[in-house]
Amino acid sequence: MLARTVTHALVGLDPRRVEVEARLERASPSFTIVGLADRACQEAKERVRSGIRAAELEFPVRRITVNLAPAALRKEGAGFDLPIALAVLAASQQLPPDSLDGLAAFGELALDGRVRAVPGALVAAEGARRSRATKLVCASESAPEVALAGVEPVPVFHLADAVAYLRGEYDPPPPDLPRQAPGVGAPDLADVRGQERGRRAIEIAAAGRHNVLLAGPPGTGKTMLARRLPGVLPLLGDDDALEVTRIHSVAGVLEPGGGLIRVPPFRAPHHSSSMPAVIGGGGSGPRPGEASLAHLGVLFLDEFPEFARPVLESLRQPLEDGHVTIVRGQQVMVFPTRFMLVAASNPCPCGLGDARCSCSQLDLARHRRRLSGPLLDRIDILMRVDRPPAEALREQMAPTSASIRERVVAARERQSARLAGHPETCNAQLTSRQIREVGRITPTALRLLGELYDRHALSARGHTRILRVARTVADLEGHDQVTAQDIDSAASLRLEDTQSLAEAA
Numbered sequence: 001m002l003a004r005t006v007t008h009a010l011v012g013l014d015p016r017r018v019e020v021e022a023r024l025e026r027a028s029p030s031f032t033i034v035g036l037a038d039r040a041c042q043e044a045k046e047r048v049r050s051g052i053r054a055a056e057l058e059f060p061v062r063r064i065t066v067n068l069a070p071a072a073l074r075k076e077g078a079g080f081d082l083p084i085a086l087a088v089l090a091a092s093q094q095l096p097p098d099s100l101d102g103l104a105a106f107g108e109l110a111l112d113g114r115v116r117a118v119p120g121a122l123v124a125a126e127g128a129r130r131s132r133a134t135k136l137v138c139a140s141e142s143a144p145e146v147a148l149a150g151v152e153p154v155p156v157f158h159l160a161d162a163v164a165y166l167r168g169e170y171d172p173p174p175p176d177l178p179r180q181a182p183g184v185g186a187p188d189l190a191d192v193r194g195q196e197r198g199r200r201a202i203e204i205a206a207a208g209r210h211n212v213l214l215a216g217p218p219g220t221g222k223t224m225l226a227r228r229l230p231g232v233l234p235l236l237g238d239d240d241a242l243e244v245t246r247i248h249s250v251a252g253v254l255e256p257g258g259g260l261i262r263v264p265p266f267r268a269p270h271h272s273s274s275m276p277a278v279i280g281g282g283g284s285g286p287r288p289g290e291a292s293l294a295h296l297g298v299l300f301l302d303e304f305p306e307f308a309r310p311v312l313e314s315l316r317q318p319l320e321d322g323h324v325t326i327v328r329g330q331q332v333m334v335f336p337t338r339f340m341l342v343a344a345s346n347p348c349p350c351g352l353g354d355a356r357c358s359c360s361q362l363d364l365a366r367h368r369r370r371l372s373g374p375l376l377d378r379i380d381i382l383m384r385v386d387r388p389p390a391e392a393l394r395e396q397m398a399p400t401s402a403s404i405r406e407r408v409v410a411a412r413e414r415q416s417a418r419l420a421g422h423p424e425t426c427n428a429q430l431t432s433r434q435i436r437e438v439g440r441i442t443p444t445a446l447r448l449l450g451e452l453y454d455r456h457a458l459s460a461r462g463h464t465r466i467l468r469v470a471r472t473v474a475d476l477e478g479h480d481q482v483t484a485q486d487i488d489s490a491a492s493l494r495l496e497d498t499q500s501l502a503e504a505a
Helices: 044-054 081-091 121-130 140-147 159-166 196-208 222-227 238-251 275-279 309-313 316-321 361-369 390-395 401-418 432-438 443-455 460-477 484-492 495-504
Strands: 002-011 014-025 030-034 063-069 103-106 135-139 152-156 212-215 298-301 323-328 331-336 340-345 381-384
Touching (some): 002 121, 014 081, 014 121, 081 103, 081 135, 081 159, 121 140, 135 140, 140 152, 196 212, 222 298, 222 340, 275 309, 316 323, 443 460
Parallel strands (some): 030 063, 103 135, 212 381
Antiparallel strands (some): 002 014
């Protein structure tokens, strides 16, 4: 007897349809899984055998062959347990012959028959929708996630529940609706005192999605500013929220029962993190790294120079292209990485960076070499955060995150109106030619930018990044044109502090 059910394998962020075929034959009892299954998938034999018996069903004493087609696609993970069990039960005629038509299954089985949630349920549900399956049998914890893809979830707690449903003897309770997205939970920018220039840099970065490096002595507010950046970012739209939620689902970090991720993500990996952890591609089944988990949000790298040099250099291509391509064997996976990089660094190993510094010239040279010129050239704003005066620390307060967010939203709306037809494009992605065509730059501003280019020996990339930041400054101020004053403001956030960092090093 042959029976089939449908599930989906995860290849990066994409679902691939997999037909689970089960054949029972009169021969010496055995259980074989073929179709390029990894070890976790091969171990499904024991979980399926125990789960079927725990559901008080008969495990066939036959030769059981399960084929996962297409055979050339590598199958990884425990999400095949439930579809294998259902196919075996259908092949042994313990389920109606047509009960598996038009639905898919995805879930792990416990030894006592319980159905466990598996990372990537949202992606599997999207694959089921593309395969024209109307329902997806899954763990109860995965039901809200499956519902986000527009597929009707069939939530089950136990394999016995799934069998009773397919027999028409059980009607699962309606799944819990995904919870509404929470409000912006980032700390408020009003907590920061005495850092007017730092606050302004954060506002400009949020409005234009620019990369930022905050350098200065310990305890001056670098981390405080960075952690308050998500609070001034606009909430994600439907398409962006679904894309971010999909990434978090595959990575297994999506909150159970949560809805779409509306708040821009904030990721802050430790400086001891490896390259696969930051870029992605670790393990036998490549998964998104911190750079992808921060997609459309903020990737904060504290103690920036302490990261391994290969890790930092590997960020150059994702920063430029907005995605990272991972190749493993015959599989090519593309993970999106359109994040805002916010880095924090001490000016020297001792952290003082002034006359009190006790670092030797060798220490300073070693500290300077940790950050390469090509990497720094990809950062739009190089901001020195100095120790604020006592009076400013007591009295000078920043505006609230809500008020800054209103200005950021208004600036982005001006960008969208100016870039009609390309609403997803931000200032940080524009080329120099595009800025000249749609940015309305005054001749005086162009002359000033040319003088800065020659005087400071800027690279062509550095020239364009100053122009991008100047366009964002103009958007925040409500200017249709980029003026010389906007160029000067943008240059002050890059050139002056670049020289200061070089002198400190």
